[in-house]
Amino acid sequence: MPSPQRRSTPVFAVKSAMKFVAKITTLATLATFGLGASLGPTAVAAAAAKPTDAKLAPAPWTREDLAAAKALRDRLVKGSEAFALVRDLTTEVGPRSAGSAGDAAAVVWAKARLEALGFDRVYTQEVTVPHWDRGELEVRTEAPFPQRLVAASLGGSIGTAQEGVHGEVVRFESLEALKAAPEVAVAGKIVFLDQSMRRDREGKGYGPVVRGRADGASLAGAKGASAIVIRSVGTDATARFAHTGGVIYAINAPRIPAVALANPDADQLARQYATATARQEPVRLFLRSTARELPMAKSANVIGEITGSEFPDEVVVLGGHLDSWDLGHGAIDDGAGVAITTAAAIGIKQAGLKPRRTIRVVLWANEEFGLSGANEYARREKANLGKHIGAVEADFGGARVFRFSSRVAPAAVPAMQQVQSVLAPLGIEWGNNEAGGGADTGPLRREGVPVFNLQQDGTLYFDNHHTVNDTLDKVDPAAVDQATAAYAVLVWLLAQGNLVLR
């Protein structure tokens, strides 16, 4: 999962367009986290109140299709390809940030694996991606008490001068407080943005603090700060893992180095700040970073299809993003999503089912650092998006799905609730018709493609999100089988149904 907003840097050709994209993506992502309440609950309430409407429409599925969905569910929840996929991706490739050698290896790995699994058609779409290297980073307090701090450069951050940056620290407890501060309080100093993230099953703690990660650098830079350090956007209050994630440099502000401190190190800095402030002494920090931007690189969307038997040009899209941040192995972000969606699609074929419409797995390139693959896919498919039945992304870790939501025409909501009734034995409740979809389905959604969310339990997700600790052991094999079963049911029913979703 990415930052909620994309960077607007010179690497993107059309800045104003990117800013628009960024804004929309924010909404989509926040909606993923269940924050998309601005659309209002009325449509959902109306739909829920009139379940008998379903009887007026022709039945969307045959008895056979529904029976197959249930059998598929019961088969995949007992065991699927999912865990083996995420195991092998993290073992055989590991870190794979956009443009890196790992990214290239992941494309080769994924294409070979989709072929080996028996997809009817496997191909790639070349994508141009930014390439950033975090280099080396050193952060330490110099006063009042010298200590090394565990930190990570935020994605896209510039480095420091070779001799590093020394500066007095000024601490803010919120982005609003930083916004409100006079320039004189910030100029020449190192800003410490000390906001904590709240743990929540739906990840609702992310939205309120991630703005600080994305926008803090430019806000501080505009007031003359020499660098910014933020408390990591993560719920692991007692683990010395720094959380990376994208920084967004505004066009009209000086760029300054931006780093995240592990939570215990932010605690350390806050304690030193309290002691020093009480003594009316300064806290001084030293930062040295060799982070830098490299020339744009090539990557690819990797695509596998099960060809539709009746309407091969009508497609149901599901997928995850193939790239990861560079620190960890990308097991929960997003090896698990790659695995769940790939296993769901091939699970349908392995069950001997022949979908009427084409089921297309898209493993998007570079989600984390600019949605390059998602935008490229939407651009290439622009003429065909009317034949995209729907799109769904898995990008929220390796835990169980607990809720199903859709974003379809109100008249189709009862059919979606019928999908949920097939999912119910997996412990999946009906959510609403305000699904935000995933970050990578954002460009499709903006073109009118119906999107869905099979919401996974995110209670532990932000403990390891964007850290070195995003490793295979965070993925529960039984949970990814459950999620695989859910995706397979949804995709199968979308591929089979007589539905008018928009």
Add this chain to the structure above:
Amino acid sequence: MPSPQRRSTPVFAVKSAMKFVAKITTLATLATFGLGASLGPTAVAAAAAKPTDAKLAPAPWTREDLAAAKALRDRLVKGSEAFALVRDLTTEVGPRSAGSAGDAAAVVWAKARLEALGFDRVYTQEVTVPHWDRGELEVRTEAPFPQRLVAASLGGSIGTAQEGVHGEVVRFESLEALKAAPEVAVAGKIVFLDQSMRRDREGKGYGPVVRGRADGASLAGAKGASAIVIRSVGTDATARFAHTGGVIYAINAPRIPAVALANPDADQLARQYATATARQEPVRLFLRSTARELPMAKSANVIGEITGSEFPDEVVVLGGHLDSWDLGHGAIDDGAGVAITTAAAIGIKQAGLKPRRTIRVVLWANEEFGLSGANEYARREKANLGKHIGAVEADFGGARVFRFSSRVAPAAVPAMQQVQSVLAPLGIEWGNNEAGGGADTGPLRREGVPVFNLQQDGTLYFDNHHTVNDTLDKVDPAAVDQATAAYAVLVWLLAQGNLVLR
């Protein structure tokens, strides 16, 4: 807490003596972990079966002393100096491995703090300590799948040649399997010792695996291995923290570099090993380390006393070790022990009590890397050890005490059970009369000084033991107050009682 055996390297003058010390320390430490069953339970059973014996001896305490003990307990459990002490030690000093700048800073800090707290007498004892620097370390797999691994050099390990070590991996699941392996299977290879540690409240999982950390390098070196990597001795199966701790180079084996892998990285290596073995291909590792031994350095035991009002030359010793490993802040190992014992002693004075005998807090130098301070203290006090009433160390983290054990003459066991009855409202049960004491009280115990254990809950202790993640947030303020109350009760009753403990 240290390795169960001390290193026998040239830094110690008398190697054979050290080996003897090492062996005894092992027994003491294993006993701390409840493994000292070799002494047999008979004495305890006999003592427990004859509680009426207590009636035959003169009452060890006055009603006033017992009432004061209870009041002290109830006062300190509600709040003590303990958390502030460990907070400030970790904030103002942080890492403090033997011979480092942090070690020197810790001595200065501790002396000033004991003085500020109002101990009657504060002084230091100079101690010569080894000084090892871990330098930089890089570990990665080269085949079948290139990945960087999170690792830490074991304490005392030699470095590699500047160009590093490349080698094929041979994996063993136990030290016994490594011992049994023929030379031809090991020579020229990098040994991977892949033993997992079991979680246990008493830390009983430590003993079975720590031998691998201590002795694996020399066993592998003797068979011609070029290096050894071990799975970390730690219970955090899902955290990428490597656990350091001492390696013991045998005199008659070649020294080879020894490193620990974080558990998820050991999992990664094991998966690669399984894949490669199935394909009959090698796993290849690369290690590069600049670890090195520096000249011996000076440190000090820091001592604070509350002078006895009636028998000032009779002393009750309590303490923790002031040094820590270099990776973390030494909050659980052993800032918490320093804090608990210091707070217990000063808590007695702050309660307005005047002990009959002297209460002496000893903050030992360099426990982790050779017990230098403990040996120096015992050497200097040799003539006075007959007047040491007893000695107790806190060195098992920042959790609650759940059990009290002693090692005293059998006739004194009923009195010890009476101590436990005062501790019972804190949730502390009676253990047995086979207390091993702490590592730093080992030299005293071997000279006949009675020792005790106020056993703390170690369920989580080995998650962060000897890692970068040993930070203040692992210390529970209420738990260290409970432990402080327990130490204060024990020490007060030892200082007041008419006891014949040996």
